[in-house]
Amino acid sequence: MYEDILKQYWGYDHFRGIQKDIIESIGNGRDTLGLMPTGGGKSITFQVPAMSMEGTCIVITPLIALMKDQVNHLRQLGIKATAIYTGLTRQEILISLDNCILGDYKFLYVSPERLTTELFLTKIRHMRISFITVDEAHCISQWGYDFRPSYLKIADIRKEIPHAPVLALTATATPSVVKDIQEKLEFKEENVFKMSFARENLSYIVRQTEDKTQEMEHILSSMQGSAIVYVRNRKATKEISQLLNSHGFVSTFYHAGLSNIEKDVRQKAWQNDEIRIMVATNAFGMGIDKPDVRLVIHLQIPDSPEAYFQEAGRGGRDGLRAFAVLLYHRGDRTKLLKHIPEEYPDKDYIRDIYEHLAYYYQMAMGDGFQVTKEFNLEEFCIRFKHHPVQTHSALKILSQTGLLEYTEEQENSSRLIFSVRRDDLYRRELDEIKENLIQAILRCYGGVFADFVYIEEELLMHVTKYSRQQVYENLVALSRLGIIQYIPRKRTPYITWLQKRIEKERIYFSPSIYDERKKQLEMRIKAMIDYAESNNTCRSTMLLRYFGEKADKKCGCCDVCLAEKKKDRASSQIQDTCQIILDRLKDQGFHSLEELMEGLPKDSVILTLQILVQEEVIEQTGNYFQLKK
Numbered sequence: 001m002y003e004d005i006l007k008q009y010w011g012y013d014h015f016r017g018i019q020k021d022i023i024e025s026i027g028n029g030r031d032t033l034g035l036m037p038t039g040g041g042k043s044i045t046f047q048v049p050a051m052s053m054e055g056t057c058i059v060i061t062p063l064i065a066l067m068k069d070q071v072n073h074l075r076q077l078g079i080k081a082t083a084i085y086t087g088l089t090r091q092e093i094l095i096s097l098d099n100c101i102l103g104d105y106k107f108l109y110v111s112p113e114r115l116t117t118e119l120f121l122t123k124i125r126h127m128r129i130s131f132i133t134v135d136e137a138h139c140i141s142q143w144g145y146d147f148r149p150s151y152l153k154i155a156d157i158r159k160e161i162p163h164a165p166v167l168a169l170t171a172t173a174t175p176s177v178v179k180d181i182q183e184k185l186e187f188k189e190e191n192v193f194k195m196s197f198a199r200e201n202l203s204y205i206v207r208q209t210e211d212k213t214q215e216m217e218h219i220l221s222s223m224q225g226s227a228i229v230y231v232r233n234r235k236a237t238k239e240i241s242q243l244l245n246s247h248g249f250v251s252t253f254y255h256a257g258l259s260n261i262e263k264d265v266r267q268k269a270w271q272n273d274e275i276r277i278m279v280a281t282n283a284f285g286m287g288i289d290k291p292d293v294r295l296v297i298h299l300q301i302p303d304s305p306e307a308y309f310q311e312a313g314r315g316g317r318d319g320l321r322a323f324a325v326l327l328y329h330r331g332d333r334t335k336l337l338k339h340i341p342e343e344y345p346d347k348d349y350i351r352d353i354y355e356h357l358a359y360y361y362q363m364a365m366g367d368g369f370q371v372t373k374e375f376n377l378e379e380f381c382i383r384f385k386h387h388p389v390q391t392h393s394a395l396k397i398l399s400q401t402g403l404l405e406y407t408e409e410q411e412n413s414s415r416l417i418f419s420v421r422r423d424d425l426y427r428r429e430l431d432e433i434k435e436n437l438i439q440a441i442l443r444c445y446g447g448v449f450a451d452f453v454y455i456e457e458e459l460l461m462h463v464t465k466y467s468r469q470q471v472y473e474n475l476v477a478l479s480r481l482g483i484i485q486y487i488p489r490k491r492t493p494y495i496t497w498l499q500k501r502i503e504k505e506r507i508y509f510s511p512s513i514y515d516e517r518k519k520q521l522e523m524r525i526k527a528m529i530d531y532a533e534s535n536n537t538c539r540s541t542m543l544l545r546y547f548g549e550k551a552d553k554k555c556g557c558c559d560v561c562l563a564e565k566k567k568d569r570a571s572s573q574i575q576d577t578c579q580i581i582l583d584r585l586k587d588q589g590f591h592s593l594e595e596l597m598e599g600l601p602k603d604s605v606i607l608t609l610q611i612l613v614q615e616e617v618i619e620q621t622g623n624y625f626q627l628k629k
């Protein structure tokens with residue numbers, strides 16, 4: 001049955017790895033945790049069983065871009081799916097939830113922040129839910145590298161739908177996180193399926209270098225094939241891409257600040273091998289399924305083995321040899337350690353941020369409960385003379401106290417729905433631009449009469465040959481005429497006050513929110529520094545041990561293993577050379593260097609003679625040698 005669904009919708013004949021084990025487990029109604037490294041095919045493990053069951057599968061994920069991509073992909077396959085997340089209008093949310101109650105929708109994607117709203121809880125009681133999927137499940141664990149307090153709400157909705165089992169999925173989790181995920185999600189029994197984290201075809205390399213860009217260019221010149229270069233910030237993506245292009249490479253850049261159509265164009269050009277190198281932040285990679293990436297370079301070191309493992313793992317998904325290269329400079333240690341006070345600023349500083357937020361919104365003591373406001377980080381920092389990085393971290397920590405909710409910058413694409421029926425549409429007398437625009441919308445997008453759909457003004461510009469201003473103004477005009485509802489694209493963070501404003505002195509940071517989390521970050525950074533600076537332990541072994549997996553053997557292909565092999569070969573060669581030289585010196589008297597080198601590698605002979613002289617086995621006079629008497 002499951003294979004038939006897989007073949008019908010996704011075109012595959014067989015499942016991979018532990019996919020079928022996970023599918024059968026959740027299909028039998030068991031709470032299930034699946035650990036599948038990047039490229040393991042996580043989405044199949046919940047999409048296939050959901051198609052075999054009655055009702056709607058709730059998919060909880062913090063990745064809004066991935067949420068939109070998967071909804072669009074499922075719709076292209078003829079599968080009804082929808083999504084709700086912060087930034088949608090109340091009407092959009094109502095339409096999506098009502099569709100799940102009445103419209104036989106198979107998938108409802110939800111950001112964790114929406115789970116316990118009164119509207120969601122009211123509607124979910126009228127839905128038939130098959131099971132709950134929790135993607136990026138490590139986010140629920142306070143021991144995980146990307147803890148998000150909103151994930152703790154998931155256990156609450158289980159009380160509303162106690163019959164629905166939970167499928168938790170993650171690509172990276174240490175043993176303590178695996179245990180914590182199951183406890184926080186209130187698993188009825190422990191039930192874990194785990195793929196090995198070992199990647200036999202992936203060579204992990206660390207290059208110590210004083211000039212990272214020069215080393216990067218050398219590596220890219222020495223190797224063929226598709227590549228990703230990871231950096232830590234948006235500005236660097238553009239700068240490094242421009243540098244590579246000026247030196248004859250073909251590259252582009254990618255980060256979360258690009259428009260959807262820019263992302264899509266660049267991603268497709270890279271996937272189609274029109275562009276060889278993608279320079280990107282960690283925003284690039286989720287849902288990317290390019291099997292033939294031969295090289296992943298980290299120009300700047302990530303702050304955790306989890307992040308590094310995920311990003312490096314995007315190389316070599318086709319099973320052929322690929323290389324994950326970390327470029328390391330002695331200054332990187334200082335930069336990583338500096339990240340700790342940036343991520344966990346002083347507690348009094350965080351309290352000041354809370355108070356300044358109240359001033360920013362003119363929030364009186366005791367006010368603010370359930371108030372949501374748009375938030376301009378740059379403006380806030382300028383007004384109150386704060387540093388953006390520490391302010392961002394302080395807001396995340398305040399979110400964990402339960403006082404407020406900080407929804408980070410997210411891109412809400414433009415979207416629209418027709419307010420009139422198709423028949424009524426053709427009775428309207430409209431000017432040429434509006435008529436052409438409507439025809440372009442109908443050609444480019446389906447389902448626009450039933451649900452809000454995401455649109456790209458750039459695509460409509462391309463189809464109609466109108467300017468951006470013309471497209472925008474006429475979409476607004478059609479909205480005013482009551483023909484469509486048009487919500488332009490917006491990118492903004494939000495602050496929601498979950499409790500009434502209190503005095504800053506009353507803010508309490510529990511150990512699990514601050515001290516223990518800070519300690520965990522210090523441990524992850526130390527593990528990353530140890531990984532980068534070690535030169536005597538197999539790289540793969542270090543990563544496997546970090547994730548609690550026993551390493552039965554060395555990988556044989558990382559830089560440490562290759563150096564050992566080279567050393568062993570050199571040692572063996574010296575032993576052979578030593579025996580030959582001693583045999584030649586058995587004849588009494590001195591022998592010249594040229595005589596001893598005959599038929600042997602020069603470097604090996606010189607090194608061997610140096611060792612024998614130091615050990616006083618032979619004696620040297622100028623370029624002549626004899627056995628020591």
